[in-house]
Amino acid sequence: MSQERLYFLMSRYANGQIDEQEFSELRQLMTDGGDTEASFRQVFDEVYEGPGPLRDLSPERVRRMLTAIYGSEAVVVEMPLSPASSSGSGVFRIRNRVIGWAAAILLLLAGGYMIYRNRSASPALVVQRDLAAGSNKAILTLASGQQISLGDSARGPLTVEGNMQVVQLDSGQLAYVNAGKAPENATGYNTLATPRGGQYKVTLPDGTRVWLNSASRLRYPTAFTGAMRKVELSGEAYFEVAKNSRQPFTVAAAGMAVNVLGTDFNLNAYNDEDSIRTTLVNGAVRLVNNGDGLEIHPGEQGSLARNGEQGSLTRDGKRIVVSRPDVQEVLAWKNGEFVFYSQPIQVIMRQVSRWYDVDVEYRGAPPTTLFTGDVARTSKASALLELLETAGDVHFEIGEHKITVLSGHKG
Numbered sequence: 001m002s003q004e005r006l007y008f009l010m011s012r013y014a015n016g017q018i019d020e021q022e023f024s025e026l027r028q029l030m031t032d033g034g035d036t037e038a039s040f041r042q043v044f045d046e047v048y049e050g051p052g053p054l055r056d057l058s059p060e061r062v063r064r065m066l067t068a069i070y071g072s073e074a075v076v077v078e079m080p081l082s083p084a085s086s087s088g089s090g091v092f093r094i095r096n097r098v099i100g101w102a103a104a105i106l107l108l109l110a111g112g113y114m115i116y117r118n119r120s121a122s123p124a125l126v127v128q129r130d131l132a133a134g135s136n137k138a139i140l141t142l143a144s145g146q147q148i149s150l151g152d153s154a155r156g157p158l159t160v161e162g163n164m165q166v167v168q169l170d171s172g173q174l175a176y177v178n179a180g181k182a183p184e185n186a187t188g189y190n191t192l193a194t195p196r197g198g199q200y201k202v203t204l205p206d207g208t209r210v211w212l213n214s215a216s217r218l219r220y221p222t223a224f225t226g227a228m229r230k231v232e233l234s235g236e237a238y239f240e241v242a243k244n245s246r247q248p249f250t251v252a253a254a255g256m257a258v259n260v261l262g263t264d265f266n267l268n269a270y271n272d273e274d275s276i277r278t279t280l281v282n283g284a285v286r287l288v289n290n291g292d293g294l295e296i297h298p299g300e301q302g303s304l305a306r307n308g309e310q311g312s313l314t315r316d317g318k319r320i321v322v323s324r325p326d327v328q329e330v331l332a333w334k335n336g337e338f339v340f341y342s343q344p345i346q347v348i349m350r351q352v353s354r355w356y357d358v359d360v361e362y363r364g365a366p367p368t369t370l371f372t373g374d375v376a377r378t379s380k381a382s383a384l385l386e387l388l389e390t391a392g393d394v395h396f397e398i399g400e401h402k403i404t405v406l407s408g409h410k411g
Contacts, residue, residue: 005029125389126397131356131381134214136172138200143188143222150174150200161188161222164205175203176222187225193217194235197357199333204231207242208249211334214354215270236268238334241283256304257288266330272350275303275321279330287320294320301325332374338384339374345394349405356381359402367407369393 009026012018018026140148140158148158150168158166165179174192194200196215203209206224216235229249241249243262251258253269256276263283269276278287279301286293287302296302303321332339333351340348345367349360355377375384381403385396397404 125382125386125395127382128397128399131358131398131403133378133380134197134199134355134357136200137198138174138192138194138212140166140174141191141193142166143190161190164222166190172199173201173203176205187221187223189219189221191217191219195357196354204242206244206247206249209240211238213237213333214357233267233269235270236266236333238264238266238331240264254306255289259286259288259293260284266334268330270350270354273306275305277301277303279325279327281327281331289319294322296322299324299327301330333377336377337374338377341372342370343372344368344370345388345405348388349403352381352384352403356403357401361402361404363404363406365407366405367393 006026006029009018009022009029012022136151138150140150142148142159143161146159151172155168155170158168160166160179161176163179164176167175167177169175192200192202192212194212194214194216198214200212201209202212202218204220204224205222206229208229210218210231212218213236216233216237218231218233218237220231224247227247229244229247231249231251233251233253239251239260241260241262241264245261249260249262251260251267253267254271254276256269256278258265258267258278260283263285264281265283265285266279266281267277268279278285278296280296280298282298284295284297286295287304288294289304294302301323303323304319326339326341329339329341333355338348338351338355340351348371352358353360358381371388373387375387381398385398385403388394389396393407395406397406
């Protein structure tokens, strides 16, 4: 096999120019074995030591490339770079302890190295009883205190609140539709709460759409009649706020307020997270805490520590951190995925706990490895945990309502 041909095909892939026939050839070259390992290794040595179309590929892009080529999900593990891990001038290595060169690939990058593996490796996952993925379910509490269980099965009108008819739509959605009655002076409040293992979507009386993640709670009026539209959130939600310049929209969450006119943003305010994170997708929002305000821009995330220092709310101060996260990762839950990029196991397992309605226990010190990968949220828990185990340095046991996390592979 020609190294030049492999380099050419991978360059075509990186530039988005590869056609179906070329991709089939690339896949065959990378999975046939033979002298492919040495050639593939040399190609990566060359492109990462000098300029080239593959040098600027992000780890996530390389992961997706390997996933497409091998026809199965690739997982990435990111660990600190140590002097002992690099030998020779090359920046690409194959792990000797892994049988089959396509099973694991090491890319030494600035500040660390990435391990790419496909799912063909054999994990040591112990499953007593697998855990089904969460679903569309929630509890609606009316102004009267009456509670209505919501799910995928019920459809149609549920009740009338003030001048609004409460309707459950298809696919786990709740909506408020004008019932043709005159607005009432006294406005009641409804609360939509999702349990662990649940999610739900609601269209508020003003037309604002809200996606509610698991273990979350949204309190809102049955009619927005004042000078301001205000709702309260605990947990996580994605908002598409209906525009109304005469009536600003505010979300109150754990001591912070997010003020908007019409915009799309994600707000994570779980009690077990160390900060309240607002990620702006479109429009503009202003974060307010103790009277201080700070605007963030599309693509930015404002994080406010729950027990941070007192002082002004500024970009360069210590009370808030403004960053540019991977928006795909932030919105993955809304789009039906788990997506994590360079995340510690504790962050991932908090998501697992909420979505699969399971407790998480650590036996020994949690692994220090950082993980990158994605899997559909419709998958059973074992599918996600197998991916993590395949990446190495972590092992899981699934029991009755509990997942135990252990460092290192079993045996």
